[in-house]
Amino acid sequence: GQNIDQPTEMTATEGAIVQINCTYQTSGFNGLFWYQQHAGEAPTFLSYNVLDGLEEKGRFSSFLSRSKGYSYLLLKELQMKDSASYLCAVRTNTNAGKSTFGDGTTLTVKP
């Protein structure tokens, strides 16, 4: 099985930077995804990491360390609309395409 841990809740201020961590334990690691989910809506894809290092996409960046079983999502220049749940999902090389999701981190951005 897979264990995926994320903080349950985080709060940050508009304009600031926030880092959401995700740790995992799995065999046959084959990629890590971050999704954003606004309350009552469908998750939407943010980023994908399969090799170690930082992937940058506008205000959002995602980092992966496979040896440490660790990833983080970095959100810069926070906006009120960034208030949402952020889901970390890990894929293994058995049945590629099937991912296991963490419970998500609810981020609240305050003025």
Added chain:
Amino acid sequence: DADVTQTPRNRITKTGKRIMLECSQTKGHDRMYWYRQDPGLGLRLIYYSFDVKDINKGEISDGYSVSRQAQAKFSLSLESAIPNQTALYFCATSDNYEQYFGPGTRLTVT
């Protein structure tokens, strides 16, 4: 039009009733998934299908069944609904990387 659609969007049913949730996609993906989401528990995989002839159980398949009628259609059935199946249900598709989710079906079993 949305790439992944789900019907119904909301449903209230009674214990013991059979109910079917439907999912259609226009993305041309072979892989389709059904998840349920409960408050604070993230997404849990019910069933998944990698092509029309391939059906696999996920982590919480008890009490559910699925049918992959075509590449574009994947339905989820609750043969005899029970109150603890009250949840938000999502269908998703993928092409081997990120998943694309439907808008969700909010199911309440009374």
